[in-house]
Amino acid sequence: MVTRRTFLGGLVGAAIAPAVVRAQQAAEPEFLKEQLTSGSLPPMAERIPVRPRIVNLKEMGLEPGAYGGTVRTIIGGQRDIRFMTIYGYARLVGYNKHLQFQPDILAGFQSEDDTVFTFTLREGHKWSDGQPFTADDFRYWWEDVILNDKLTPGGGALELRPHGSLPRFEMLDPLTVRYTWEKPNPMFLPTLAGPQPLVIFGPGHYLKQFHKKFQPDQAKMDELMKTYRVKKWQDLHIKMARSYRPENPNLPTLDPWRNTTPLPSEQFVFERNPFFHRVDETGRQLPYLDRFILNVSSSSIIAAKAGAGEADLQATGIDFNDYTFLKEAEKRFPVKVNLWKLARGSRITLLPNLNCADEVWRGLFRDVRLRRALSLAIDRHEVNMVAFYGLGTPSADTVLPDSPLFKQEYADAFVKFDPDEANRLLDELGLTKRDDDGIRLLPDGRRAEITVETAGESNLDTDVLELVHDHWANIGLALYTRTSQRDVFRNRAMSGSIMMSIWYGLDNGVPTADMSPAGLAPTLDDQLQWPLWGMHYLSAGQEGVAPDLPEAAELVDLLSQWGSTAKFEERQVIWHKMLSLYTQQVFSIGLINSTLQPILRAAKLQNLPEKALYGFDPTSYLGVYMPDAFWYKEA
Structure with a gap:
């Protein structure tokens, strides 16, 4: 007997309601005004999918918010820009706060005995550069990255070949793909939902310029390799395609914020993705926050800097023994410190x-x-x-x-x-x-x-x-x-x-x-x-x-x-x-x-839970609590 599990995302059955469209048009972020006025950016109704993921915040016990604002946080090194991928938590399939699977980037998915997985994309979904996100992006990654022995010499991630062989990949239509294994692969969905998600798609329209198969101009390829200081085309593609640690500001993304700062830097600025696929129940496109600024510091002084008013949101780089000091900061700065339960097996x-x-x-x-x-x-x-x-x-x-x-x-x-x-x-x-x-x-x-x-x-x-x-x-x-x-x-x-x-x-x-x-x-x-x-x-x-x-x-x-x-x-x-x-x-x-982890936030920052589970996997630190729904409430 075949066991089918089907999951559908918000408003899969119907296009977004006209009232919501009107609300969108009246509620564009001020941050995007100049681009909208110049015509370099289309209006919201043309930027989001036909059926976006609608997040009903009130049902989640949260409050619909307002646009605007910058969040400062401190990281212990340039590699820690990966926290934005973890916090943004845009996943094909993700966990909700009850740690149950739900479609996110996908409009829906079906699993048959954990052997056949069928994924349905959202019509009209776009990358952060405005180009269409379609099944072609899965096909490119499958045929030209995973099956290319120069780019994937080991044969693909173990999660794709748990029993030794890769699955059969099919592109059924421009919005549907399917992965089929001969035996169950129960690791597939948890790996897609994890803090460092399994990569099975990529922006082919951008990455093809770095791929030997699609770059006909060898002089151009040589110039690119020289510019990015690599000796082989495959190293160039790997470097430019890295999404978990988003060091390439030109790499299109589906995350709520995109990096705008090239390496090396002591400060990284992530700005809102105007094509992000989630909206709240009032029709406002998420994220609410315009920017995240990540300031690089020594790991040993992150707590001191956070307690000195240099962070609006800090979860990493601080520990329980910093709690008293951070709590004292509430008297000097407009910040609040909550305690969440660490979700690891042992602190x-x-x-x-x-x-x-x-x-x-x-x-x-x-x-x-x-x-x-x-x-x-x-x-x-x-x-x-x-x-x-x-x-x-x-x-x-x-x-x-x-x-x-x-x-x-x-x-x-x-x-x-x-x-x-x-x-x-x-x-x-x-x-x-x-x-x-x-x-x-x-x-x-x-x-x-x-x-x-x-x-x-x-x-x-x-x-x-x-x-x-x-x-x-x-x-x-x-x-x-x-x-x-x-x-x-x-x-x-x-x-x-x-x-x-x-x-x-x-x-x-x-x-x-x-x-x-x-x-x-x-x-x-x-x-x-x-x-x-x-x-x-x-x-x-x-x-x-x-x-x-x-x-x-x-x-x-x-x-x-x-x-x-x-x-x-x-x-x-x-x-x-x-x-x-x-x-x-x-x-x-x-x-x-079951120890406690301090979470410092600006007092005006809304929609962070007072108590929650905190850990890398499966909660993706702040990720499952939807930082794209955090917003500033003016005093």
Whole structure:
């Protein structure tokens, strides 16, 4: 029996009502007045799709707003302009605030047993440069990017070939495309809805000038490669087509704001996309806000700058230990600070590197008794009280109670403070000899010294490590801390130089069974507990090494089973098997979750929830709360 799920977007069945059109014509943003007057920009009724996505803000408990205004935010480096792609959250298929799938860019879509996916586009939808957005943009990306071995030498993203083969692509008509796999691909929709969405379309009308197949003038291609400092045409196309990190101001976009600033810069200006596909229930085109200005700063002083009145909206670069300082800023500046719940599996997580280069430590880290001992020796109550004022929840690195997959046994796995049991486990491992300072000795005679490395982006990590230092000293282990920049930190992890790191826990702490459990298995090279195993999966076996720990290999196998079934009940069973195995094996040592994340906003900025879930995946930080509907209410 074929299970069909059909989802339709706002006003799919009828063109937009005449009353709404009149409202649109009377409600053009002042920001666009000059272009409208000169005729370089058509009126709103000609800019938006025939059937735009109508967002009923009142039904969502929000207030329809007014046009205008600039939002300042601070980023820790030029690469962080990607936050605008995450915040803008324009997706073919996205999550609503209840984390259910809904069409967004698409007018509608149909899934048949998660094997056949049919996507319907919105008639009259346009890119930010005013050119039509049609099925041709999917065909270009499929035929001339994904199937081009120069542009996609690895054969395409794993999400497109979960069982080894790419799907069959069909362009049914100018507004309809279809992807068909022989087996279910339940990862497809969650990946399209994610914070870093799978790319399956692009503005072919713009990108063809950088493609060898479509650029007949070799002298022109050579000139372009020289201008953009690349040696191969494929590198030129990749550079100019990058949408997640929108560094090319000329690249047409479907996002609510578009970058206008080329690299390098200390300030990036994103301006409203006059062809954006959403409108509110009164007929006003979103976004309400005209501009976002992203000021580049050192990560270490973002909180200080935000608290000094230099940001109108700040969520990244600040942490819970900045809350008191930021709250004080309310007395000096017209800002408000709310606290949202962090949606990760753990705010603080210790990650023993099971791929570390040190042979002795690698063998110890792969023994579950050591991982359990390290976890049992930590007094999480003390960590919670000192670092989070008791507002967090001591827990393993696992899903939160907000997830339908939550079980208390996962949260409780080896988190009880029990130094006696920790000592017993270490003795059982054979680490019975100690030096004069009470530090245990390794089998090769070295002191049991664990260096925990941090990217240095949060004082909170350092504060917590000071507490853990004392906890582990009580069981005969010496802890040292090393700080490095994020890029160096990642590279050292991949090389095996890092023994253990401190980072966040599972990206998605609020999953449903329809979301991928890939975070529980070695699938990415930036999973710090097993980067080489993750690289092996990510590269389809071309790089890294295959997991040689049975429990890690079992997680990969369970993930494969999840990806082969179209039945929700079976996915649910697999999720629970993986959660149980992951927490029992303590592959990551979670400390505290359900912690609170400060969100600073200008006092006049409307439609931000006072309380919400905050995380990278699946909420895309602010994304699912629709920043295009934020607006300034004048005093």
